[in-house]
Amino acid sequence: MNRIFLIAFLLSVVTSALATPRPEEEARKKASETLWVIRSRASIQNQPHAGVVAQPRRVTSEQNRPPYGHQGPWGAFTRGNGEAAGFGPVGRYAEAPWAEDWSNLRDPSHRDDIFDPLKFIALNNARSIWLSLSGETRLRNWYEQNPFLRTRSPSGSGRFGVRNLYGADLHLGEHIRVFGQLINADAGGWGGYGYNATFRKRLDLQQAFIEGRGRLLGAQSGIMLGRQEFLDAPSYILYMRNTPNVPLSWNGVRGYAIWPRIRVDLYDFIGTDINDARMFHNALDWTTRLHGLDVTIAPPDIRIGSQTLATYLDLFAIAFRIKGSSAALAYRNATIAGSTNRQNGGFRWYGSAPSFEFSVGGLYQGGTFENRATSLRRPVRAYAVNTIAGYRNPGSRWHPFLGMQADIYSGGDATTRSGTVGTYITPFNPQTNYLDTTTYIAPSNLVSLSPVLRTTPLPFLSLQFKAPFMWRETTRDEVYSSSGRYTFSLPGGGHYIGVIPQASLTLQLGRHLSWTQYGARVFASSGMRRAGARSGSYYQSNLVFRF
Incomplete structure (x- = not known):
């Protein structure tokens, strides 16, 4: 297909040359045809919540900036899908519509998509007050042979989920905007389980915030006040609970400042209580709090032979307070209920060159x-x-892309009711594509080592293969899932948990439609099987429409 576009482009250039047009007409025609070649492709977009390394490489930097992508004036932080700026992935149509900038469509000649009239709706003659509409409908289904190592029943469970996220971004001049987003979700299936408030939600308010922004001390600065989704942290630490239907949202204030090569983000949030089943009855969850300071630096590029390595350095201090099942501690064959306040300090240094990518972090x-x-x-x-x-x-x-991934999450001592708690937890996770597609094994008391292979043979198709081998970090602590500790204990104190080979296939069916499928097979260790765990297969399909 690309060859056909290239031949058409070359023929048009030859025809133009034979016609001997004026230089400015030739330049304009060539630019127009070049844009047609780029826009006609249904290119793979960087996948959300999949980390910053090993992403598909069919998206060019030009496609991630206006008018193909819609990132803001974020200096060096616009590389890739712009996640380094702290607002989430931004592409043509990506995971973070609240961060997209569609102001280039103020000029109607820039429109080239059937939905473009909805992305810039002028509300005054000066076109300084305008509205941008966005939407997502996701159809997701699962099959699980032995759900959560057969601790959930029955075997052969199948589930189907649908969610709708539709929003409006009202710009009141250059410095003020109001963003609102509605959510509706439902789920069903056979032999199903877990259809709680994270899967089923009557129409409610997912986001509603006001933002004031402008230049301050040479930085692109702003304050966001209200209910909002928050993605400014390494995604293996904090993300948006994207596996169920209802993502996390927060209530509070966020301030940011972005210079060409450094940015600062300060925030203080209260969680959202989604448990009331009635319409528009989401409330504040005062038992859950998140606050912190994140700083990202874009150091000067590093020359390695003939290649340039561009990197980012994240420094963060994140604190949270939780109670309930997410805070409970394992103790023998039971749990200790309570609440926890945790302060997290750490870093992540990551970057890429044409032939090398890396990310290393500690917390x-x-x-x-x-x-x-x-x-x-x-x-x-x-x-x-x-x-x-x-x-x-x-x-x-x-x-x-061929690489290796290694992760260590500390464990504690589940044989005592006192002393230091050593079990690491990530309550605002799982980030499924980073560690384990199935979410059967959570990042607590865990050592994981996995090869990673990704290939993007066509602009619209990408495949990834992983096979994480997993061990307990300490035999004095239990094995954990995304829902908490497992109720069985390993006899004999074995470290090895098992291996979970897994694969994903992504098809970008067009600008607005993508289809991603995940498959995995859990091979539980002999010690896990003696304790009651079972091996099993897992499949998930996601069909996502966005505009």
């Missing part, structure tokens, strides 16, 4: 745990290390 988690029954407080001392690195062959038509 220390301190704080306290308070026993609900006794009010006894225990100190928290936990940590995590996350790394991935690999090689690309940019000259190959397959666009291959």
